[in-house]
Amino acid sequence: MEKPDLRQTLGRLLGPAEPEIGCDACFEELDRYVELEIAGEDADAAVPGLRAHLEGCPACREEHESRRAFVAGDRSL
């Protein structure tokens, strides 16, 4: 489900001045972010603004924790 996000659209117009991504982008990038984290790659560099968003958004932080636990558990099986 894709709906236009005003803040994202504005961010695109204004350039990289907005350091934090929104919930929609966060959810889209979260799998990739977790994969990179688990692999020991620089996830923050690959998905700029996601870490900042997690710090300010308890809902996404919880989602991040559960996906990381899921991926980590998957790997250890």
Ligand SMILES: [Zn+2]
């Ligand atoms: Zn969020």
